[in-house]
Amino acid sequence: MPVDVHQHIWPPDLVELLRARTTPPHLDGWTLRLEGEPPYAVDPADHDIGARTRLAVADGLELALVSLSSPLGVEHLPAAEALPLLSAFHDGALALPAPFGVWASVCLSEPDPEAVERELRRGCVGLQLPATALLDAAGWHGRAPLLDVLTRLGKPLFVHPGPAPPAPAAPPWWAALVPYQQQLHAAWFAFRAFGRARHPGLRVCFAALAGLAPLHGERLAARGGGRGEVDFDVFYDTSSYGTRAVDALVRAVGIDGVVSGSDRPYAPPLVPDLGADAAVHALRTVNPARLLRGRA
Numbered sequence: 588m589p590v591d592v593h594q595h596i597w598p599p600d601l602v603e604l605l606r607a608r609t610t611p612p613h614l615d616g617w618t619l620r621l622e623g624e625p626p627y628a629v630d631p632a633d634h635d636i637g638a639r640t641r642l643a644v645a646d647g648l649e650l651a652l653v654s655l656s657s658p659l660g661v662e663h664l665p666a667a668e669a670l671p672l673l674s675a676f677h678d679g680a681l682a683l684p685a686p687f688g689v690w691a692s693v694c695l696s697e698p699d700p701e702a703v704e705r706e707l708r709r710g711c712v713g714l715q716l717p718a719t720a721l722l723d724a725a726g727w728h729g730r731a732p733l734l735d736v737l738t739r740l741g742k743p744l745f746v747h748p749g750p751a752p753p754a755p756a757a758p759p760w761w762a763a764l765v766p767y768q769q770q771l772h773a774a775w776f777a778f779r780a781f782g783r784a785r786h787p788g789l790r791v792c793f794a795a796l797a798g799l800a801p802l803h804g805e806r807l808a809a810r811g812g813g814r815g816e817v818d819f820d821v822f823y824d825t826s827s828y829g830t831r832a833v834d835a836l837v838r839a840v841g842i843d844g845v846v847s848g849s850d851r852p853y854a855p856p857l858v859p860d861l862g863a864d865a866a867v868h869a870l871r872t873v874n875p876a877r878l879l880r881g882r883a
Contacts, residue, residue: 588649590875591856592745593794593824593848595656596687597634598679604672612659621658623751624762633852636683643686646856650875653680654690657717658762660750666697681710690715690745693733700732704740712879713742717749718770726774727782734786743790743822743878746774746797763827771798783818792822792846792878796832801839817841822878824848825859825870833859837866846878847871 597605605614613620619627632638643651655661655676661669673692680689691711693703703714714737720726727734737744748767757765775797782789793800801823808814817840825833826848837845842861847870849856858867 588876589647589871590650590652590847590879591643591646591648591849591851592652592792592846592875592878593747593826594643594651594653594687594851595853596636596639596653596680596683598636598676598682600675600679601672602634604675608668612661621660621750623753623766624658625759630852639852640684640687642851648686650686650688651851652688652690652712653683654715654745654747655680655692657692657715657719657747657749658751658767662692662695662717662720663750664694664696666694669694669696677706677709677711688712695720698730698733700736703733703736707736707740707742711742713737713745715745715747718746718767718774719749721746721774721777721782722770723773723777724781727777727785731785734782734789738786738788741881743792745792745794746771746778747794768795768798771795772800775800778821779818788820790820790822790878790881792824792848794824794848794850795826796823796828796836796845799832799836802835804839817844819843819882822846822874825857826850827854828859829857830859830861833870834861837861842866842869843874843877845870846874 602614605612611620611622617629617631619629661672673694689711691703691706691714716730720730734744748770751762751766754761771793775793778791804814822844823836824846827850833845
C-alpha cells in the first residue's frame with residue numbers, strides 16, 4: 588500500500604475561518620499572512636478536494652495523510668481562537684474521500700488529552716505536534732499527557748515544523764531552510780535526551796528528515812553523548828529532500844526508519860534513487876505501515 592505520510596489540505600470551512608480573521612494566521616483572499624514569513628500566494632487548486640484526490644490517485648497512493656500545517660500557528664493560539672479552527676480542520680479532513688487519512692492536532696494553550704482521544708477514535712491516525720512545542724526537556728515533559736494517550740491507543744506522533752519567528756529582510760526561502768530545520772533538529776535531540784525515557788513505547792515520525800539531526804552522530808559521540816543504538820520506533824519523512832540527503836540518512840539510521848512524505852502542495856513527491864526497488868518499497872509501503880501500526 589503506497590503511502591505519503593505528509594500532505595496538507597485546507598477544508599472549505601477552515602478556509603472561511605482563516606479569511607474571517609484579522610490577525611495572523613489570516614487568509615486575505617488567497618494570500619496567506621503569517622507572523623514570521625512574507626505573504627504567500629496560495630494556489631486555490633492546492634486545496635481543491637477533487638483536484639487533490641485525482642492527483643493522489645495519479646501518484647499511485649493508497650493512503651495520503653493530511654495534517655494542519657503547524658507553521659500556521661493555530662495550535663499556539665488562545666483556545667477561543669484555536670478550537671473553532673481545529674474543529675473545522677478535523678471535521679473537513681475526516682470527510683475527505685479516499686485515499687486521504689488525517690493527523691489530529693491539538694490546542695496547546697489549553698491542551699486537552701480527552702479531545703485528542705476523541706479525534707483519534709473518530710479516525711485520525713495519530714497526533715501532529717509542532718516542533719516548537721518539543722524543543723527541550725520542558726516541552727517533552729509538558730506534552731506527556733498528550734503522548735500518553737498515543738501510547739495507550741498505539742498511535743504515532745508526527746513532529747512538524749512550527750511557526751517561524753520574524754526575520755526582516757530574509758529571502759522567501761528562509762523559514763523553510765533555517766527556523767524549520769533548527770526546530771526539527773532541536774526536537775530530535777530533545778526526544779533522544781528527554782522524551783524517549785518517559786515514552787518508551789511511543790512511535791515518532793519527524794518531518795523533513797528531522798532537520799538532518801541524525802547525521803551529527805559523530806559529533807555527538809565526540810562531545811560525550813555516546814553513539815547510541817538506532818531507535819527502530821523513530822521515523823523520518825523525506826519531504827523536500829532527494830537522493831543525496833535520503834541516502835546519507837539511510838547510512839546513519841538504516842533503511843527501516845525512513846518513510847515517504849512529500850509535503851504536498853508545498854513540494855512535489857520525490858522518489859530517491861537508492862539503487863534498489865526494495866528500498867523504494869520500504870520507504871513507500873513497509874516502513875509507513877510499521878509507523879502507523881507498530882511492529883508485528
